[in-house]
Amino acid sequence: MIVRTPYAQMLGIRSVGLDGDTDVLMMPAAASLEGRSGFLYGGVIASLLELACLEAVAQDRGEPWPKPINMSFDFLRGGKMIDSYAQARLVRVGRRVVNADAICWQADRDKPIATGRMHLLLD
Template structure:
């Protein structure tokens, strides 16, 4: 779903096979995504985390007609994201009737060395 959105396509995001109860995306590095020299732009990393959370909640709801809207995001940039393919995986912390709380982690070569993590609160319309 997310890889079919205009923004997801523009960034080149791809849905990956993920463990049950999670969603995973891959973002290929490219010159258009560079921030400071040799590093991914932080906004692109934030977008990858957010899109992984959105993808998981949409997958869990199974109803594409429901509107899912971010109402709050908290991101931690843990190290610089190099110009390399990046991955994000999201998991639901709590799913209520109106709000979903989702965590996500982003890494590059080694999942045990994340470059960023985040918490996203989504309004379920």
Template sequence: MIERAPYAQMLGVREWTDAEGNPGLFMPAAPALEGRQGFLYGGVIGSLLELACLAALSGAQDVPDGRPRPINITIDFLRGGLMIDTYAQARIVRLGKRVVNVDAACWQSDRDSPIATGRMHLLRSV
């Protein structure tokens, strides 16, 4: 569903599911995504984390249809993202009556060595 969003299409984002059935996103490396030479642009990494948070929310039960409204997002850049395929996955930490808290991680060749993490808070549509 997220991969149909125009911005996700521009980034080349595709959805995937891990062995446990959890949704995630995959973004192939492309020259248009390069920031400084040999590295992904930081905004692209932040966008992938945001899209992963929205994907986790769209796949959750007990979330009414409608567009959640972001309250804030925090990105921690841990290392430079190389110009290679990149993955992101998010999980809902708390699904409150009005606010949803979601954590996300972004990695490349090693899932245990993320290049960035993020936290997003959204106002639920009711």
């Protein structure tokens, strides 16, 4: 479970339960996550997306963390200083490589603030 990792705890991330096959992660706003005044730090939003992908793969495989190969992020809207949510989807689970994507939203899931695509290596 990603929420037990020291890094997710540093960001205050918790799980708000399954939606379909994968967990929805929630990150409450905190002064320590702020970038420019009044907005969430972009790197923190990206980290939440990445943790959602890792969590989805770990849930699917039931074994330790896959290795990140690379990840691309698009930032669609400024992140306000309110609760943020993220959920990943496994696009393809191969023998060695997983392709996943994730979205991050705040008040309205239909208005994502960022999206990410990730490749992960399975051991």
